[in-house]
Amino acid sequence: MMWLSGGFVFRRGTSRYHRLDPRVKLLISVLMFVTTLIVRSLYELAFVLAFMVAVAAVATVLRRVLRTMMLTALFSAFIFAVNFIVTGNLEMSLLYSLRFVAIVVSTSLFFITTSPDELEQVMKTFRLPRDVVFAFVTAVRFIPVMLLDTIQIMDAQKSRGLELEKGNIFRRVRNMIPILIPLVVNSVVRSGELAEAMESRAYGAVPQPTSLVEYRSSLADKAVAAAAVVTFALVAYSFYYVLPVHFP
Amino acid sequence: MSDILEVKGLSFRYPDSTRRAVADFDLSVPQGEIVVLAGPSGCGKSTLLRAVNGLVPHMYSGEYGGEVKVGGVAVKDSSMRDLAQRVGFLFQNPENQIFMFTVERDVAFGLENLGVPREEMRTRVDEAMRLLDISDLAQRAPHELSDGQKQRVALAGVLAMRPQLVILDEPTSLLDPKTAAELVALVARLRRELGTTFVVVEHRLDLLVKVADRLVVMNEGRKVMEGTPRDVLFRDEAESYGVAVPAITQVQKMLAKDRLVPTSGLMTPAELAAAVGGGSR
Ligand SMILES: Nc1ncnc2c1ncn2[C@@H]1O[C@H](COP(=O)(O)OP(=O)(O)OP(=O)(O)O)[C@@H](O)[C@H]1O
Ligand SMILES: [Mg+2]
Numbered sequence: 001m002m003w004l005s006g007g008f009v010f011r012r013g014t015s016r017y018h019r020l021d022p023r024v025k026l027l028i029s030v031l032m033f034v035t036t037l038i039v040r041s042l043y044e045l046a047f048v049l050a051f052m053v054a055v056a057a058v059a060t061v062l063r064r065v066l067r068t069m070m071l072t073a074l075f076s077a078f079i080f081a082v083n084f085i086v087t088g089n090l091e092m093s094l095l096y097s098l099r100f101v102a103i104v105v106s107t108s109l110f111f112i113t114t115s116p117d118e119l120e121q122v123m124k125t126f127r128l129p130r131d132v133v134f135a136f137v138t139a140v141r142f143i144p145v146m147l148l149d150t151i152q153i154m155d156a157q158k159s160r161g162l163e164l165e166k167g168n169i170f171r172r173v174r175n176m177i178p179i180l181i182p183l184v185v186n187s188v189v190r191s192g193e194l195a196e197a198m199e200s201r202a203y204g205a206v207p208q209p210t211s212l213v214e215y216r217s218s219l220a221d222k223a224v225a226a227a228a229v230v231t232f233a234l235v236a237y238s239f240y241y242v243l244p245v246h247f248p
Numbered sequence: 249m250s251d252i253l254e255v256k257g258l259s260f261r262y263p264d265s266t267r268r269a270v271a272d273f274d275l276s277v278p279q280g281e282i283v284v285l286a287g288p289s290g291c292g293k294s295t296l297l298r299a300v301n302g303l304v305p306h307m308y309s310g311e312y313g314g315e316v317k318v319g320g321v322a323v324k325d326s327s328m329r330d331l332a333q334r335v336g337f338l339f340q341n342p343e344n345q346i347f348m349f350t351v352e353r354d355v356a357f358g359l360e361n362l363g364v365p366r367e368e369m370r371t372r373v374d375e376a377m378r379l380l381d382i383s384d385l386a387q388r389a390p391h392e393l394s395d396g397q398k399q400r401v402a403l404a405g406v407l408a409m410r411p412q413l414v415i416l417d418e419p420t421s422l423l424d425p426k427t428a429a430e431l432v433a434l435v436a437r438l439r440r441e442l443g444t445t446f447v448v449v450e451h452r453l454d455l456l457v458k459v460a461d462r463l464v465v466m467n468e469g470r471k472v473m474e475g476t477p478r479d480v481l482f483r484d485e486a487e488s489y490g491v492a493v494p495a496i497t498q499v500q501k502m503l504a505k506d507r508l509v510p511t512s513g514l515m516t517p518a519e520l521a522a523a524v525g526g527g528s529r
Contacts (some may be wrong), residue, residue, distance in 0.1 A: 007498070115349065137349075141347060151440070193339060195343040199306070200332055200335075201345075201357055202328065205362050206329075206363035210361075
């Protein structure tokens, strides 16, 4: 849970990176992601990870990203162990486990610097149907509300004598039922009320709704996007034609 | 003056119910009035409001009889799109009517849905936020707002559509007393400044009767009492319908019986004290 919120939940920031067009941030993350997939040696991977750390520093989220790296590394120790036992190849096992870390970090960099509003904008550029975008928007919008709901229900049930931390694993799962039922009921009531409020505010009235805020790519956004693509091309080229490869 | 809202012989029964939620209901509301609707739980207040903004019968189908007209046009024959612009509905729980991640985007939600051009939308959103004194919250996320602020944001979203009629369903029930009083003052101010008509379902009558022109009491789907708040609250039957007669009115009623204070107009605690103090001197 901690790992998830630290690594993937947006927090407001004012860095230049935060202010980039969300589509450019997505492009950068996707390119970094692809780069980690075409990496063939530990040297190359080290370079990619260093690049990500640099991006994190520019985006003023270095500490969060380093923490995500550490926590993911703990998990990827498992990937390392399995690989090493199966193949006996130290360098390759290390490569695979660290590659997982890089993949998580490239994704995390996008999500922690992109507000839900911007995510919506990105979805709109992909021309996803309005209903799909709106379903996503409400889902994200109600995450904090549902969390609060859960905490309140847990407190209420605990004060009625429910013991969540007692017993074996089956007992504990069963203990969750008094939490889950009110939570589901709340959500059903909530979605009914949401539907009423949506209708009352003309949801779906016209096929092409307008938007209060306009996201326009500035010249700087375009320059950053171009630089990202060029960097990617150069890096990919040198991986395949310049740098030596240590193992197949 | 023409009536903005006309309800004539309205009846409605939900499909899986044996009893009518609203039965043979009549109500006329002239432009610019504040009407308060009270009555015991389950008597059909929310259903009546739904019939005013079109959720009944457009979203809730069922056995529908009689007629509801807003601005002279029958609700049954209007589209939700059209009704959304003429009737604003503020629901009980502000949390469940805020959709977007920032206050200003949420205030714009209805206008975006209607396809209002961006420049006009900007003007109307800024105006609504200014009116409700939430301009400084424009970039806040919903979870960063207090309950009272959420209620204001939801109301701003309703007012941005510039409705002629605003209906509120128990708007103060989730608010603390001070915030509730502020909301009531806000309703009075909006009526004064914009001439908006309000129909308010409310249990907390102590706050609302001071600004209301009329009090309507409902029971089992029917209208059982109607009049100025003073008329209704002074009648003994009001309490039998579960209307929470404000304590101060109960005192005034007792004193009026002994002719210690006049029965004209509802008195504030200060006025009552002055009247009683003056009489004994
Ligand atoms: N969606 C629905 N489907 C079926 N029956 C409903 C529905 N909503 C309300 N009812 C029933 O209609 C009747 C009137 O309900 P309504 O919600 O209008 O009352 P109310 O006066 O607003 O009550 P409260 O003060 O508790 O909000 C009740 O008997 C209720 O059970
Ligand atoms: Mg109700």
